[in-house]
């Protein structure tokens with residue numbers, strides 16, 4: 001392990017998935033009642049995927065598809081929270097801990113404000129160390145694929161501190 005003490009890293013992540021009928025909507029590890037869900041090989045938790053990419057970016061380890069390829073049957077229907085836990089331990093192995101995490105979900109529908117607290121709680125429980133977690137939701141005022149309710153996007157920024 002290289003010396004990371006005192007180092008400060010930042011990472012960014014973005015993801016989007018298509019909204020389809022016949023799938024559960026899982027965001028931030030929380031099941032949201034809605035008549036559509038996100039299409040994807042795993043549980044398609046777009047928020048957790050953006051967070052995972054931000055952490056991988058901060059430690060210089062590529063992106064989610066390289067670590068959890070959709071060609072691998074092990075990740076079919078995978079709980080993305082478990083993948084987040086794996087990426088956090090990778091960050092630890094690399095000598096970093098999560099300092100803060102800020103993320104936005106971009107969705108026209110459903111209304112996500114009532115679920116943001118539960119998402120934050122779920123994510124904080126996985127991080128399991130002092131870390132400021134903030135989860136927001138916004139619409140695009142009807143513009144673009146999110147506005148047309150074709151999909152949901154998410155972006156995340158993290159900062160990591162060397163241990």
Ligand SMILES: [Zn+2]
Nearest residue numbers: 015044046049
């Ligand atoms: Zn994804």
